[in-house]
Amino acid sequence: MPNAFPAVPPTRIDFSPEDREWIAERIKEVLESGRLTLGSFGEEFERELAASLSAKHAITVNSGTASLEIMLRAMDVTGKDVLVPANTFFATAAAVIAAGGRPVLMDTDVATLSTSLAEIERRMTPKTVGIMIVHIAGFITAEMPAIAAYAKSKNIWLMEDAAHAQGSTLNGAHAGSFGLAGSFSFYPTKVMTSAEGGVIVTGDDRMATEAKLYRDQGKASFLQNTHVRMGYNWRLSEPHAVIGLRHLRNLPAMIKARQRIAALYDAALGGGANGVRPLAAPKGCVSNYYKYVVMLPEGVDRKKAKAWLRDERGVNCSGEVYEVPLHKNEVLRHLDPGDLKQSEIACGRQMCLPIFASMTDAQAQQVIDGVKAAKAAGVF
Numbered sequence: 278m279p280n281a282f283p284a285v286p287p288t289r290i291d292f293s294p295e296d297r298e299w300i301a302e303r304i305k306e307v308l309e310s311g312r313l314t315l316g317s318f319g320e321e322f323e324r325e326l327a328a329s330l331s332a333k334h335a336i337t338v339n340s341g342t343a344s345l346e347i348m349l350r351a352m353d354v355t356g357k358d359v360l361v362p363a364n365t366f367f368a369t370a371a372a373v374i375a376a377g378g379r380p381v382l383m384d385t386d387v388a389t390l391s392t393s394l395a396e397i398e399r400r401m402t403p404k405t406v407g408i409m410i411v412h413i414a415g416f417i418t419a420e421m422p423a424i425a426a427y428a429k430s431k432n433i434w435l436m437e438d439a440a441h442a443q444g445s446t447l448n449g450a451h452a453g454s455f456g457l458a459g460s461f462s463f464y465p466t467k468v469m470t471s472a473e474g475g476v477i478v479t480g481d482d483r484m485a486t487e488a489k490l491y492r493d494q495g496k497a498s499f500l501q502n503t504h505v506r507m508g509y510n511w512r513l514s515e516p517h518a519v520i521g522l523r524h525l526r527n528l529p530a531m532i533k534a535r536q537r538i539a540a541l542y543d544a545a546l547g548g549g550a551n552g553v554r555p556l557a558a559p560k561g562c563v564s565n566y567y568k569y570v571v572m573l574p575e576g577v578d579r580k581k582a583k584a585w586l587r588d589e590r591g592v593n594c595s596g597e598v599y600e601v602p603l604h605k606n607e608v609l610r611h612l613d614p615g616d617l618k619q620s621e622i623a624c625g626r627q628m629c630l631p632i633f634a635s636m637t638d639a640q641a642q643q644v645i646d647g648v649k650a651a652k653a654a655g656v657f
């Protein structure tokens with residue numbers, strides 16, 4: 278029996294009619310110009326990305342996976358260890374492997390879904406050359422400055438896979454600005470998209486030069502066919518840059534809208550009285566609310582809870598940030614050190630409530646009422 282509620286989608290990618298017209302006009306311009314890749318829209322996109330993230334350099338590429346691999350190649354991780362959270366996307370570790378390094382998995386702090394400094398210290402090996410921190414769901418751990426200071430004291434680099442955290446800040450500092458370089462993704466699920474795309478932000482002139490070499494087949498320059506690095510085709514096309522540029526200009530308003538929804542959820546569901554416990558933003562962190570994560574009580578069947586919310590209340594929760602940690606994936610099982618229990622708990626108990634920029638207060642209320650009804654019905 279269908280329920281009486283309109284369906285609330287888990288997420289939405291918003292391009293208004295004005296956005297579509299603006300994009301179409303400029304793509305027409307690109308087609309007329311014949312400069313389809315590494316052109317003026319790409320440069321404009323890079324300038325505006327750098328300004329929006331308070332970064333000296335922004336180098337766009339064709340995915341967030343590419344930006345990670347380029348950053349790692351630029352630091353030559355061949356035969357070296359890189360500390361990577363177990364609770365992250367496949368690409369964070371896969372990029373280390375692709376660049377010739379070994380990911381050393383770190384456990385998760387269940388309160389923040391990030392990595393603690395204590396855990397970093399515990400996982401250091403004689404071959405560790407760097408730390409990759411991931412800002413899950415858009416939350417930046419309050420320990421970031423301490424982690425940066427620790428990396429400096431050990432003479433190793435710190436990088437950020439900030440794919441979730443474009444526009445998030447900690448004590449006013451942007452995600453991507455805490456270490457040597459930061460990577461962002463413009464995949465369509467993210468807070469803004471260019472359809473496919475990514476960017477490396479850095480304050481380091483050498484990293485910026487290297488990134489430009491690597492993204493274009495390691496060529497000495499755009500018009501020169503001599504190869505000086507093991508690069509690849511990681512270029513961002515002009516039509517992608519046009520789409521990204523438009524969404525980037527909408528980003529502050531889109532993040533504000535997400536924050537408004539998150540505040541409604543916090544006010545209604547905070548404190549955990551309704552069965553679920555919303556993840557609290559770390560002190561000093563202003564999140565972009567890429568995801569709104571709640572933790573389910575121990576033992577709750579997540580699949581059943583999500584099906585109940587959908588079938589009884591029209592509330593469609595998205596997939597989890599990560600359903601399982603990296604070492605539970607067949608191809609990464611060999612990275613399991615055997616003691617990543619907190620990651621397993623964090624991945625196993627999380628659920629993501631619908632959140633997107635064009636979400637209405639009425640839709641948010643429907644989600645809140647749905648969660649309360651689920652609690653009353655004993656679903657969690």
Ligand SMILES: Cc1ncc(COP(=O)(O)O)c(C=O)c1O
Binds near residue numbers: 342368369462463
């Ligand atoms: C944490 C994280 N790292 C890396 C990526 C890879 O980005 P892309 O899909 O643009 O390659 C993603 C998302 O897709 C991600 O969520």
